[in-house]
Amino acid sequence: MSSAEPTTDQVDRTDRLTPAEVAEVLAMARLAGDTDGADPFDEHTLLRLRDPQAPAAHLTAHAADGTLTGYAHLDTTDPASGVGVELVVRPGFRRRGTGRALAQGVLAAATGPVRAWAHGDHPSAAALAVDLGLTRARVLWQFRRPLAEPVPAPRLPTGVTLRSFRPGEDDADWLALNARAFAEHPEQGRWTMDDLRTRLAEPWFDPAGFLLAVDPSDGRLLGFHWTKVHERPGAARIGEVYVVGVDPAAHGGGLGRALTTAGLAYLRDRRGLDRVMLYVDESNTAAVSLYERLGFARWCGHVNYHLG
Incomplete structure (x- = not known):
């Protein structure tokens, strides 16, 4: 995620995912959670992913062969207080610029303040946040x-x-x-x-x-x-x-x-x-x-x- 090289993945935005797309995102999130020891999405995002009526923007990244390589969820319920963001990159497709491309897409799509969670406090997420000018505002411990x-x-x-x-x-x-x-x-x-x-x-x-x-x-x-x-x-x-x-x-x-x-x-x-x-x-x-x-x-x- 911290790589400065531009990715060749295609990043797209939509306001609605199909049930098949939701299932694909959730499967990738489970794989990332098993790999990292911390799930990339909190309960709030998971519930919203499964609710087709929840106001949100979705960014997806795909490799040339169609593999889903990354996803970003933008909670647009209350833009005035900030757009909530959670992002995941598929293990095996990291350090290729996909996370950076998704994060830049998030900043381009957000119309107000951005509040982004990095679950597990991964060093790559911290480095990317610094590069993009985000500040560390809150820490939630898991005990x-x-x-x-x-x-x-x-x-x-x-x-x-x-x-x-x-x-x-x-x-x-x-x-x-x-x-x-x-x-x-x-x-x-x-x-x-x-x-x-x-x-x-x-x-x-x-x-x-x-x-x-x-x-x-x-x-x-x-x-x-x-x-x-x-x-x-x-x-x-x-x-x-x-x-x-x-x-x-x-x-x-x-x-x-x-x-x-x-x-x-x-x-x-x-x-x-x-x-x-x-x-x-x-x-x-x-x-x-x-x-x-x-x-x-x-x-x-x-x-x-x-x-x-």
């Missing part, structure tokens, strides 16, 4: 821990109980809690009902692993731990601390820690998993400290680059 090691018993604040999420009943209350818990977060706090229901319809969704902390006196939701299990043919299963949130009014009582350990116990004891991962912003020092105290260690980093 992991083995579940064979002891998991602290959850200690809920006095009077707080745990129960599972009830689809169709808890949706609106959970969205309101999520917005309060992540009011300052650039993505999570902006979830809509469509965002929630899209994920509730995903094959991995497990209501029993979506834990809610409740005030039994009035049924008010105080916090949550939504777990997820990643299953891919040929790969080991791994759990995820998908998202943990606590109402700001309930901060300071240890609820976040209790919810986290309750979810870890669920993934180990109910789902039979032996390892778990999570994502946390480098700037969220309180969360980083909590996860390190709970036995998590850094696995890899994902970097968000900005231009404009």
Whole structure:
């Protein structure tokens, strides 16, 4: 990706991919993820790729024989705040200028600021970002821990109980809690009902692993731990601390820690998993400290680059 030589690949732009093209892009992304140890697309991009109605621009690169050699996804939902970009180059076709050609196509197509994720913080991506004038703006760490090691018993604040999420009943209350818990977060706090229901319809969704902390006196939701299990043919299963949130009014009582350990116990004891991962912003020092105290260690980093 960092090569300065011009590629001979043909780069094209479209606003709509066919189902066959989507399948080809996803297959290339899986190959790149297996090669690099970090998937090139986050969940948001994967969901949008599978949704033909999602507003996006797509850049594809093909070799002379028709092989798909690279792809860039441009999320154009909110151009005023920036075009979200994720890019992948097929292993075996790297260092030929394909990544640079796709990145230059992204900059030419973007009508506002650009926010590009480099998953795995690959050196080639960093070098290309510098060459194109993008600045390193945000780092998202992936942490992991083995579940064979002891998991602290959850200690809920006095009077707080745990129960599972009830689809169709808890949706609106959970969205309101999520917005309060992540009011300052650039993505999570902006979830809509469509965002929630899209994920509730995903094959991995497990209501029993979506834990809610409740005030039994009035049924008010105080916090949550939504777990997820990643299953891919040929790969080991791994759990995820998908998202943990606590109402700001309930901060300071240890609820976040209790919810986290309750979810870890669920993934180990109910789902039979032996390892778990999570994502946390480098700037969220309180969360980083909590996860390190709970036995998590850094696995890899994902970097968000900005231009404009």
